[in-house]
Amino acid sequence: xxxxxxxxxxxxxxxxxxxxxxxxxxxxxxxxxxxxxxxxxxxxxxxxxxxxxxxxxxxxxxxxxxxxxxxxxxxxxxxxxxxxxxxxxxxxxxxxxxxxxxxxxxxxxxxxxxxxxxxxxxxxxxxxxxxxxxxxxxxxxxxxxxxxxxxxxxxxxxxxxxxxxxxxxxxxxxxxxxxxxxxxxxxxxxxxxxxxxxxxxxxxxxxxxxxxxxxxxxxxxxxxxxxxxxxxxxxxxxxxxxxxxxxxxxxxxxxxxxxxxxxxxxxxxxxxxxxxxxxxxxxxxxxxxxxxxxxxxxxxxxxxxxxxxxxxxxxxxxxxxxxxxxxxxxxxxxxxxxxxxxxxxxxxx
Amino acid sequence: xxxxxxxxxxxxxxxxxxxxxxxxxxxxxxxxxxxxxxxxxxxxxxxxxxxxxxxxxxxxxxxxxxxxxxxxxxxxxxxxxxxxxxxxxxxxxxxxxxxxxxxxxxxxxxxxxxxxxxxxxxxxxxxxxxxxxxxxxxxxxxxxxxxxxxxxxxxxxxxxxxxxxxxxxxxxxxxxxxxxxxxxxxxxxxxxxxxxxxxxxxxxxxxxxxxxxxxxxxxxxxxxxxxxxxxxxxxxxxxxxxxxxxxxxxxxxxxxxxxxxxxxxxxxxxxxxxxxxxxxxxxxxxxxxxxxxxxxxxxxxxxxxxxxxxxxxxxxxxxxxxxxxxxxxx
Numbered sequence: 001x002x003x004x005x006x007x008x009x010x011x012x013x014x015x016x017x018x019x020x021x022x023x024x025x026x027x028x029x030x031x032x033x034x035x036x037x038x039x040x041x042x043x044x045x046x047x048x049x050x051x052x053x054x055x056x057x058x059x060x061x062x063x064x065x066x067x068x069x070x071x072x073x074x075x076x077x078x079x080x081x082x083x084x085x086x087x088x089x090x091x092x093x094x095x096x097x098x099x100x101x102x103x104x105x106x107x108x109x110x111x112x113x114x115x116x117x118x119x120x121x122x123x124x125x126x127x128x129x130x131x132x133x134x135x136x137x138x139x140x141x142x143x144x145x146x147x148x149x150x151x152x153x154x155x156x157x158x159x160x161x162x163x164x165x166x167x168x169x170x171x172x173x174x175x176x177x178x179x180x181x182x183x184x185x186x187x188x189x190x191x192x193x194x195x196x197x198x199x200x201x202x203x204x205x206x207x208x209x210x211x212x213x214x215x216x217x218x219x220x221x222x223x224x225x226x227x228x229x230x231x232x233x234x235x236x237x238x239x240x241x242x243x244x245x246x247x248x249x250x251x252x253x254x255x256x257x258x259x260x261x262x263x264x265x266x267x268x269x270x271x272x273x274x275x276x277x278x279x280x281x282x283x284x285x286x287x288x289x290x291x292x293x294x295x296x297x298x299x300x301x302x303x304x305x306x307x308x309x310x311x312x313x314x315x316x317x318x319x320x321x322x323x324x325x326x327x328x329x330x331x332x333x334x335x336x337x338x339x340x341x342x343x344x345x346x347x348x349x
Numbered sequence: 350x351x352x353x354x355x356x357x358x359x360x361x362x363x364x365x366x367x368x369x370x371x372x373x374x375x376x377x378x379x380x381x382x383x384x385x386x387x388x389x390x391x392x393x394x395x396x397x398x399x400x401x402x403x404x405x406x407x408x409x410x411x412x413x414x415x416x417x418x419x420x421x422x423x424x425x426x427x428x429x430x431x432x433x434x435x436x437x438x439x440x441x442x443x444x445x446x447x448x449x450x451x452x453x454x455x456x457x458x459x460x461x462x463x464x465x466x467x468x469x470x471x472x473x474x475x476x477x478x479x480x481x482x483x484x485x486x487x488x489x490x491x492x493x494x495x496x497x498x499x500x501x502x503x504x505x506x507x508x509x510x511x512x513x514x515x516x517x518x519x520x521x522x523x524x525x526x527x528x529x530x531x532x533x534x535x536x537x538x539x540x541x542x543x544x545x546x547x548x549x550x551x552x553x554x555x556x557x558x559x560x561x562x563x564x565x566x567x568x569x570x571x572x573x574x575x576x577x578x579x580x581x582x583x584x585x586x587x588x589x590x591x592x593x594x595x596x597x598x599x600x601x602x603x604x605x606x607x608x609x610x611x612x613x614x615x616x617x618x619x620x621x622x623x624x625x626x627x628x629x630x631x632x633x634x635x636x637x638x639x640x641x642x643x644x645x646x647x648x649x650x651x652x653x654x655x656x657x658x659x660x661x662x663x664x665x666x667x668x669x670x671x672x673x674x675x676x677x678x679x
Contacts, residue, residue, distance in 0.1 A: 067576055096578030109569035112675060113591040115380075122587075123577045154380075156674035172573070 008042035009212050010066065010180055015039045015075035015085075017058075017065045021287060033287045035061040037236035039075075040313065043180070048206070048213040050223040050244075052259070053233035056283065059216045060104070062233070063182040066214065067099050068092055080179060097127050097176035104185040106165035110157040116143075116168055117153040123175040142171040145208075146201060163194035167201070174205065182214045187222065195219075199226055220263045224248055232256045235294040236286055238313065241321040252322045254299050293325065301326060387671040394667020397660030404657055408466030419464040420625050423455035431458075431645050450645060452636070462649055465627040469609050470657070472542055472628070476608035479547030481601045484554025489585055489593075491555070492562025502559065509552045514614070517545045521620040538622050542615060546608050554600040561593045595669045602665035606658035613654070629654050 017036040020029050035058045043049045051059045065072050068084055077085040080098050087095075100123075103109035110119055120139045124130060130138065140150045146167040157165055166186060173181055183202065187195040199222060205211060217223050223230060224244060231241040232255065240253040251257045258277040265271045279298045284290050290297050296306040305325050313323035388394055426444070429451040434441045443450075449459040491501040521541065528537035565571060566589070574588055613630020615621040622628055629650040636646035670676045 064572070069572055069575055090580075093578040093580070096576065099576075101573065101576045103569045103573060105569055109573050111570045111574075111588055111592070113673075114587075122574065122579070126577055126579055126583075158675045169573070172577075176577075 007045060009045040009080055010043040010214070011076075011078045012042075012066060013040050013076040013078075015062065015065060015077065016073040017061050017070055018073045031287050034236050034289060035286055036065055037286075037289070038313075039233075039236070039238050041231055041238060041241055043212055043214055044228075045179075045212055046206075046210055047228035048215050048226055050227035050230045051214060051216045051233060052218060052220060052223055052230060054259075054283065055218065056286070057233045058236040058286070059218075059233055060184050063101070063184050063214060063216045067101055067182055069101075097123070098178055099180045099182070100173035100176065100178040102166075102169050102173050102181060102183045102186045105189050106162055106169055107157075107189075109169050110165055112157055115154050115156055116148075116160075119157070119168060120171045120175055123172060127176055138175070139171075142174055145174065145205065146171045161194075162190050163197060166190060166194075166198050170198075170201065170205070174209070177209065178211070180212045180214070182216070184216050185218070186215075187219070188217070195222065202226070220260065232259065235283060235289055237294055237323065238321070239295065239323050243319055246320060252316065252320065252327065253295075253324050254301050254326070255295050258300070293323075383677055384671045387677045388667050391663075391667035391670060393663035394671075397663030397667070400656055400660040401664065404466065404653065404660075405470065408463050408470060411463040412460065412467075415459060415463065417457045417460040419456060419460040419627055421456065423451065425455065426451055427453055427455040428643070429455075430643070434645075449649065450643075452646060453639070458632075458646065458649070461627045461632055462629070462653060465629045465632050465650065466653060468539075468622065468626070469612060469629040469654070472539065472546070472612045473605045473609040473657075475543045476546035476550070476612075477601055477604040479543065480551040480604050480608070481554055481597060482551075483548065484551035484600065485558050485590075485593075485597055487551065488555040488558025489562055489589060492559040493566060493581065493585060493589065498559075501555075505552050505555050508549070511549075513549050513611075514618075516549060517611075517615060518618070518620055520545050521615070525620075534623060535626060538626075542612055542621060545615075546611050550604060550607055550611075554597065554604070557596045557600060558593050561596055562589055565589055565592050594672055598665045598669045602662045605661050609654055609658065 015036055016034070016038055018032040018034050021031045021033060022028065023030045037058075039058075039062055041049065051062060053059050061070070064070055066077055066079075068077065068087070068089070071089075072085060075085055076083060079095070082095060084092055084095055114122075117136070117139050120142055121135050124135045124138060128135075136153075139153060143150050143153065148164060148167050148171065152160070152164075157168065160168065166189075169186075186202070187198050190198060202213070203226065206213065213226075215223070215226060227244045229241065229243050230247045231238050232247075232253065233239065234255050240247070240251070240256045242252070247256065248260065251260050254277075258279050261275060261277045265274045277300060279300075281298050284294070284297055290307075292308050293299070293306040293311050296302050299306065303325060305328075309325070311323045311325045311328075313321060315321050316327045426447065428442065429447045430441045430443050431450040432443050432445065432448045434450075435443045447457050447459070449457075449462070451457055452461070487501050487505065491498045491505075524541055525538065528541050531537060532540060571584065571588055574584055579587070609630070612621060612628060613633060616628055616631035617634040621631065632650040633647060633654070636643065636650075640647050
């Protein structure tokens with residue numbers, strides 16, 4: 001399933017992003033919100049890694065932390081052979097052109113006082129020494145690439161629709177020919193017809209420019225469409241990471257199973273057969289996660305060990321990572337065998 | 350990655366919006382023309398601009414034409430009424446040499462208002478610019494750099510809690526003579542008054558700007574700029590300042606009014622400019638005693654102060670609208 005020749009463009013190891021909580025008269029530090037708590041994954045060159053999970057699980061924070069928009073608590077982030085996890089912000093500046101971001105809210109991510117041309121030109125102003133005319137030409141090319149009329153260059157963002165604004169945001173992200181783009185729910189604020197346009201545009205751009213995406217979303221059907229591999233997050237941790245087909249066909253982690261069972265089934269004749277896994281209770285507070293496995297308070301197949309020992313995040317089958325005690329006895333030699341089975345199952349279905 | 354690598358123009362995958370809509374019309378016109386067009390639709394602002402130009406010309410060019418020394422005493426011609434009074438009371442003491450009348454020492458009121466306007470406007474504008482500059486600087490620094498926030502805002506609270514007028518009085522007493530010695534009587538007092546008003550009226554601006562900057566800092570476009578690698582100083586000038594322009598403009602227009610009025614108050618207390626040196630505020634306060642007999646001596650400088658303040662307010666209002674692309678587009 002995975003192309004073995006591909007090497008990871010981005011590799012994240014044990015990334016932690018904790019936000020301090022200050023309280024009381026003296027504003028003393030009384031705790032921290034563990035928004036991202038020990039996340040590790042690789043993004044291969046040219047692939048789309050989707051990060052899914054319910055709201056508040058730390059997806060967006062993770063995406064922003066990978067680009068070092070925050071000063072992370074700990075962990076290593078390696079992008080294109082350079083370690084940026086602990087680099088101070090000024091040192092990151094020359095690295096910025098390699099990694100860019102597309103934001104969730106196209107209204108808020110564009111400065112209302114700047115024209116479209118100025119917005120798309122900003123990365124060029126910061127990182128290149130092109131002349132004004134060359135910059136204008138490049139802005140025109142970018143507007144063509146994302147399907148915006150060049151004549152709109154002197155207009156302001158308020159004059160555009162949501163989909164057009166998102167295209168402006170994408171053009172800005174593309175301006176410096178990045179290798180890696182974090183798409184932070186780029187389609188969540190758009191209506192369904194526009195979502196398809198924007199996703200297709202992102203896919204076309206990926207083919208043209210050989211981009212690598214970290215695609216953050218909560219829309220599982222859209223993820224199924226765009227992803228190469230999928231990482232499922234719950235309460236600041238990646239609980240499962242697997243290639244798309246394998247994950248949708250045979251989810252390993254109980255949370256992934258519950259999450260996938262929530263995807264509506266379009267075929268009415270099959271709808272009755274779908275078994276919904278309804279999770280009880282609420283997500284625990286990220287400032288005070290439960291002992292042991294984070295999911296143990298809601299897991300349908302919870303065991304005693306789950307409430308004491310935190311499960312290790314590891315490869316249980318080739319290419320499939322999960323953090324769950326259910327797979328503790330899966331010894332490595334049989335892993336290959338089971339993977340064989342699952343691929344067979346896939347080919348049958 | 351920084352070298353220009355050209356992107357092949359590809360067939361647009363999907364054309365967003367109506368590509369044919371403005372195909373024939375090039376919208377690449379000068380932004381400032383748009384700003385001016387929007388400004389012109391604001392009637393109050395146009396009136397303000399007209400009046401401010403008029404009053405500025407009146408006090409700058411006026412003395413060149415109306416060549417009368419404002420300090421010249423002419424006791425024989427004291428208490429002359431303005432020329433228009435003759436229309437109502439035919440026996441009133443009027444003459445064409447003093448169309449707006451003279452005061453109780455026979456000084457020409459029109460020349461005094463011209464000379465006083467020069468000082469009042471100069472003090473008002475300079476003190477306002479100083480206060481807005483200080484306020485914006487401190488507000489932006491406190492709002493943007495969290496480390497400076499506590500220190501700068503406590504300092505702002507400190508200055509805010511000082512009683513303004515006594516502070517100004519103490520400043521005048523302490524520094525008047527050294528500054529007079531260094532820059533001459535008028536220049537020295539001018540510097541002292543401008544500095545005094547400027548550094549005691551920046552606090553409101555600083556607070557408003559800080560609040561706005563803190564709110565803006567969390568918006569996604571600032572995050573987007575950070576992901577591009579925009580350094581803090583360009584972040585402030587490119588993304589934050591244009592977006593806090595409205596509150597700055599409002600406090601600037603209010604600041605001009607306050608500065609002119611504070612200067613008047615200082616002159617009234619006898620701590621402003623020397624007594625033979627007219628300003629609008631001083632003319633006003635000098636005439637209060639005999640207001641019932643000579644209302645024109647209060648009405649004209651009072652009208653000049655309030656209309657100037659009003660027109661600056663209107664101009665600020667119009668400019669704020671004209672500089673906001675969201676309003677301009679409609």
